[in-house]
Amino acid sequence: MSRKRIALLIGLLAVVVTVTAGQCGAPKAKFQCTDPIGCVDIKPGEPIHIAYMFVVTGPDESLGLDTKYGVEIAIDDKKEILGHPILLTGEDSQCNAEGGQAAAQKIAADPTVVAIVGTNCSSEARPAAPIITQAGMVMVSPSNTAPDLTDPAKHQAGYLRTAHNDKVQGAAMAKFAWEYLKVKRAATIHDGSLYADQLQQVFAEEFKKLGGTITAQEAVDPKDTDMRPVLTRIAATQPELIYYPIFIAAGGFITSQAREIPGLEKVYLASADGTFSPDFVKAAGSAALGMFHSSPDFGAFGAGYPEFLKKYEAKYGRKPLAPFHAHAYDAAMMIFAAIEKVAVQDPDGTLHIGRQALRDALFATKDFKGLTGNLTCTPTGDCADPKIAVYQMMNTDPAKWNPGSCDECNPKKIWP
Amino acid sequence: MLRQLLRRVTLVDIFMWIIGLLLIGMVFYGSVRTLVSGKYAPTEWVNLTVTGIALGGIYALIALGYTLVYGILRMINFAHSEVFMSGPFTAYFLADALDKVGYFDRYPILSLLLVMVLSMAVATTVAVLLERIAYRPLRTAPRLVPLITAIGASFFLQYTFRGLFGSGVKGYPETDWFKRKWCLPDTQACISTTQILVIVAAVLMMVALYAFVQWTKIGKAMRAVSEDKETAALMGIDVDRVIATTFAVGGALAGVAGVLYALMFRQVQFFMGFVPGIKAFTAAVLGGIGNIPGAMLGGLFLGIFEALGPNLFLDGLGIPAPYQLKDAIAYTMLVLILIFRPTGILGERLARKKA
Numbered sequence: 001m002s003r004k005r006i007a008l009l010i011g012l013l014a015v016v017v018t019v020t021a022g023q024c025g026a027p028k029a030k031f032q033c034t035d036p037i038g039c040v041d042i043k044p045g046e047p048i049h050i051a052y053m054f055v056v057t058g059p060d061e062s063l064g065l066d067t068k069y070g071v072e073i074a075i076d077d078k079k080e081i082l083g084h085p086i087l088l089t090g091e092d093s094q095c096n097a098e099g100g101q102a103a104a105q106k107i108a109a110d111p112t113v114v115a116i117v118g119t120n121c122s123s124e125a126r127p128a129a130p131i132i133t134q135a136g137m138v139m140v141s142p143s144n145t146a147p148d149l150t151d152p153a154k155h156q157a158g159y160l161r162t163a164h165n166d167k168v169q170g171a172a173m174a175k176f177a178w179e180y181l182k183v184k185r186a187a188t189i190h191d192g193s194l195y196a197d198q199l200q201q202v203f204a205e206e207f208k209k210l211g212g213t214i215t216a217q218e219a220v221d222p223k224d225t226d227m228r229p230v231l232t233r234i235a236a237t238q239p240e241l242i243y244y245p246i247f248i249a250a251g252g253f254i255t256s257q258a259r260e261i262p263g264l265e266k267v268y269l270a271s272a273d274g275t276f277s278p279d280f281v282k283a284a285g286s287a288a289l290g291m292f293h294s295s296p297d298f299g300a301f302g303a304g305y306p307e308f309l310k311k312y313e314a315k316y317g318r319k320p321l322a323p324f325h326a327h328a329y330d331a332a333m334m335i336f337a338a339i340e341k342v343a344v345q346d347p348d349g350t351l352h353i354g355r356q357a358l359r360d361a362l363f364a365t366k367d368f369k370g371l372t373g374n375l376t377c378t379p380t381g382d383c384a385d386p387k388i389a390v391y392q393m394m395n396t397d398p399a400k401w402n403p404g405s406c407d408e409c410n411p412k413k414i415w416p
Numbered sequence: 417m418l419r420q421l422l423r424r425v426t427l428v429d430i431f432m433w434i435i436g437l438l439l440i441g442m443v444f445y446g447s448v449r450t451l452v453s454g455k456y457a458p459t460e461w462v463n464l465t466v467t468g469i470a471l472g473g474i475y476a477l478i479a480l481g482y483t484l485v486y487g488i489l490r491m492i493n494f495a496h497s498e499v500f501m502s503g504p505f506t507a508y509f510l511a512d513a514l515d516k517v518g519y520f521d522r523y524p525i526l527s528l529l530l531v532m533v534l535s536m537a538v539a540t541t542v543a544v545l546l547e548r549i550a551y552r553p554l555r556t557a558p559r560l561v562p563l564i565t566a567i568g569a570s571f572f573l574q575y576t577f578r579g580l581f582g583s584g585v586k587g588y589p590e591t592d593w594f595k596r597k598w599c600l601p602d603t604q605a606c607i608s609t610t611q612i613l614v615i616v617a618a619v620l621m622m623v624a625l626y627a628f629v630q631w632t633k634i635g636k637a638m639r640a641v642s643e644d645k646e647t648a649a650l651m652g653i654d655v656d657r658v659i660a661t662t663f664a665v666g667g668a669l670a671g672v673a674g675v676l677y678a679l680m681f682r683q684v685q686f687f688m689g690f691v692p693g694i695k696a697f698t699a700a701v702l703g704g705i706g707n708i709p710g711a712m713l714g715g716l717f718l719g720i721f722e723a724l725g726p727n728l729f730l731d732g733l734g735i736p737a738p739y740q741l742k743d744a745i746a747y748t749m750l751v752l753i754l755i756f757r758p759t760g761i762l763g764e765r766l767a768r769k770k771a
Contacts, residue, residue: 057583059685192740219737223691225681228467229726230739232460249585249683256590256682260597262459262604282587283683 031346035354037136040114044349047087048339050075050332051110053103053118053128053139055095059249062277062321063095063120067142069320070328071117073311078336082343082351086336093124095247096193096222100124101131108135114353115140115335117328121247121274122146122195125159133158136355138362140335140383142328145169145273146194147202155380160362162327162334162375164296164386166195169272170202170245172388173294176415177241178210180390181268187216187239189230189254191246199245199272215239222250227257235263245272245294252283259287268292276391276411277322278401286396292414295323296372297389299405299413305371319402327384330370334383338362390415432755439752446729456727459605464723470611470680472719473618477673478696479703479711480625481543481666487642487706488662491559494566495546496670497693498573501686502542503535503671504678505577508586510534511678515589524593528613528675536671542573543667544660552656578686585685588678614676621672622712625665629708634661642706695722698750704763713761722746 033039042048052071054064068090075086091103100119107113108131116132116139119125125144132139133156141149141161148154150165177183186207190196197219204214215237218230231254234242242264244254251271258264269291271280276295281288298305305326312320338361344352365383368375373385391403391411405413450456478500485493514520514527550569554562594613599606629635640648641658649655677692678684695718703714725745730738753760 057578058687059583059585059683061584217737219740221740221743224739224742225683225691226467226471226723229464229723229742232456232464233727233731233739236455236460249685252585252587252683253681260595260608262463262606279584283585285587285590285682 031344031350031352033352033354035356037355039355040112040351040353042084042351042353045084047085048081048114048351049087049089049110049112050335051107051113051116051118052088052090053093053100053107053116053120053124054090055099055120055124056090056092058094059279059283060095060121060247060274062248062279063143063274063324064092066277066320066322066325067117067120067328069312069316070142070325071332073308073315073325074329074332074336076311076315078333081336081339082345083349084351090118093119093121093128095121095124097123097127101127104128104131108132108137113137114339115358117142117331117335119144120324121193122149122198123193125149126194129156129159132156138335138355138359140331140362142331143273143322143324144195146198148194148198150378150380150382152380158359160377160381160383162331162370162372162383163324164384164388165382166199166202168386169294169388170199171206173243173245173270173272173292173390174203174206174210174212176292176294176390177207177243177268177270178212180415181241183212183240183268185213185215185237185239186241186243187218187234187237188214189218189220189234189242189244189246191220191222191250193222193246195274196244196246200243203243203245220246220250220254222247224250225253227254228261231258231261231264235261238263239267241268241270243270245274247274248277248280248283251275251280252285255284255291256287270294273323276403278319278398279321281393281396281398281401284396288393289396291393293391293393293411294388295391295403296327297387297413298323298326298403299389300373300387301326302369302371302373308371323403326371330368330372330375333370334362334365334368334375337368338365389413436752436755439748442733443729446732449732450728451732453732455731457604459603461724462605464727465720466607466611468720468723469716470614470618470719471723472699472716473615474673474677474680474715475692475696475699475719476712476715477618477621477669477676478692479700479715480622480708481670482697482700483703483705483708483711484638484662484666486700487708488638488659489551489555489562491551491562492566492697493546493551493663493666494563494693495550495570495573496543496666497689497696498570498577499539499543499546499667499689500670500674500677500693500696501684501689502573502577502674503539503667504588504674505581505586505684505686505688506538507531507535507675508588508678508684511589512586520589521591521593524591528679532672532675535675536668539671539674540664540667543663543670546573547660547663552659574686574689581686583686585683588682588684590682594679610679614680617672617676621669625669626708628665634658638662695746698746702750702753702760704760707760707762710760710762717761718746718749721749 056064093099093103120143122144138158143163145163145166188200190200273295276293341361342357365377375383377383392414393411395410481496511531520527550565594610596609597606637653637658699714699718700711703710726738726742
């Protein structure tokens with residue numbers, strides 16, 4: 001045995017002795033994970049891993065990019081949590097059930113993921129929420145609105161959202177149609193997605209409660225292009241308003257073809273937050289002029305919103321693309337606050353985050369001052385402070401997209 | 417004689433016939449109920465039929481691309497739907513530029529022609545390159561090999577275009593002239609300029625193709641290669657050139673179809689070829705794959721059937737929201753035709769010829 005080796009051995013021994021002695025002396029024992037569904041350990045200097053599941057490609061990419069930007073700005077603002085940087089990675093969830101499932105499975109397989117912001121479309125969340133819940137993770141959606149997802153009978157333990165529940169949005173549109181437009185007969189179209197199907201159902205029920213008549217409840221496929229047959233069917237029932245809370249591609253086809261159908265030249269057209277985007281104006285063209293959209297009321301957002309908008313425009317060089325950027329920002333901030341609340345930090349800076357503890361902290365969110373209002377989560381994961389407005393399209397130049405209530409704003413808020 | 421015939425009929429045959437008759441009965445029953453109920457005015461049927469013819473014309477133009485290639489190479493060019501997408505997607509940028517300087521409003525026909533020429537050029541180039549790179553090296557390989565290459569090429573093209581031009585929706589320019597409606601006096605039976613253009617262009621292209629195949633030298637060579645490649649080569653026909661020409665012609669037709677499609681529906685996107693491609697393939701099989709008039713007929717038939725079907729007979733059966741099922745009925749029809757006429761509507765002569 002060479003002298004070098006002996007020296008090394010002695011050195012090692014010394015280290016072991018000091019470490020043991022140090023531990024004996026310290027009042028706290030080494031961190032033991034007692035969380036029922038496990039912990040994430042983050043070593044000093046390692047980032048806290050947040051994942052997103054957004055639709056960042058395809059016709060509905062505006063929805064996904066807008067929310068992704070919201071999360072990125074939240075990370076810029078927060079900078080770090082308890083000395084750890086924040087890492088954002090993500091999967092494209094494609095605005096359909098298959099995409100949601102694939103994205104969730106990929107994320108669930110990565111044990112470093114602490115929490116997820118997503119999904120965008122309600123159809124994605126239906127398969128994704130059980131997978132994320134099973135993996136012990138937690139997801140906060142900035143734009144799922146289908147009532148089903150937070151229904152007590154179907155709610156998944158790891159699922160929350162900062163977007164409004166469509167029970168509110170559907171009722172708002174029904175009230176607007178009845179009180180402001182004073183229409184008595186309305187028809188609806190959905191595309192078979194969880195979001196559209198449930199939203200038009202809520203609208204139909206509320207509209208009937210107010211005394212109106214639903215003349216037809218039709219359905220199309222998201223990939224359909226020729227909407228004339230279905231519009232002809234609807235024209236035969238003589239509605240005064242057609243409500244189609246669907247997505248951009250099919251919504252564009254319906255809008256551009258509706259005016260060509262005899263009997264629908266003067267019918268009111270109304271859609272919802274899923275098509276509230278300059279990309280929809282591109283898809284629908286000049287036929288979109290004058291149509292109505294329900295959307296979160298940007299004017300009713302919290303005091304921090306104007307400053308957020310400035311950051312958004314400075315960073316991405318464009319106005320918001322869809323309605324849910326602020327909800328995404330709030331979702332990310334809610335997650336950061338919950339992590340700070342539950343994380344246990346070792347003296348060397350290692351973080352331990354209990355997964356059940358994180359979920360509990362998120363569900364316990366109360367009076368959280370977000371951009372979209374004061375967020376308080378219900379036991380089934382509805383955290384939004386919903387304020388819905390109806391906007392009208394005054395101009396069909398996608399470059400002039402600037403929703404608000406000012407005179408030159410487009411689309412312009414007209415109700416309430 | 418009768419006994420012999422009966423012996424040849426198997427249980428499966430009888431079962432198929434029963435299913436077929438049931439479906440035909442349902443269609444008939446539904447149609448009669450709808451028509452008797454008088455829910456739709458006659459002009460509405462006219463309007464739907466016109467839409468169906470326009471859509472069918474587009475399907476037919478794409479279907480011709482499938483059929484031409486099949487007739488010569490006996491392979492299904494599954495990347496044809498991407499050839500169809502490549503034309504109008506690229507030409508969108510020209511259309512948008514023309515629209516921005518006001519050309520589209522002032523000279524709609526001229527601008528449209530320019531856009532169409534670009535679209536045809538791009539689609540033809542893509543189709544010819546596809547043949548040269550993806551199919552020619554595999555011409556002697558087993559049949560499944562080019563089929564798989566076709567699927568691979570299809571993905572490659574889709575995502576190349578996505579990478580080049582982004583994945584969002586782009587909208588073709590619209591002008592009042594295109595949207596103008598021409599109505600029968602005192603009725604609401606109308607046809608828009610776009611629909612007239614689509615139908616006229618589709619008919620012109622089909623006539624041109626027929627003339628090309630029947631009366632030109634290279635058309636004759638195409639027919640010869642389609643009948644027997646080896647013998648044609650022995651007779652001094654440059655088979656490679658003929659095959660490349662076939663792809664070019666199919667690509668040019670797809671380029672025209674693409675612009676017409678964009679004119680009718682406005683939106684272009686990298687994934688736009690998929691659904692029309694599948695539909696046109698269905699139309700080609702429906703008409704008898706490999707048969708040129710068959711593809712035209714199949715496309716027209718499918719377009720009209722799709723436009724009228726849901727309102728005509730699903731409505732009468734009392735199915736809620738029947739429009740969503742329109743693809744189901746189109747494909748049910750395909751299955752029915754394949755049961756009763758496996759060669760497609762006009763496919764028999766061809767099938768005997770090949771035997």
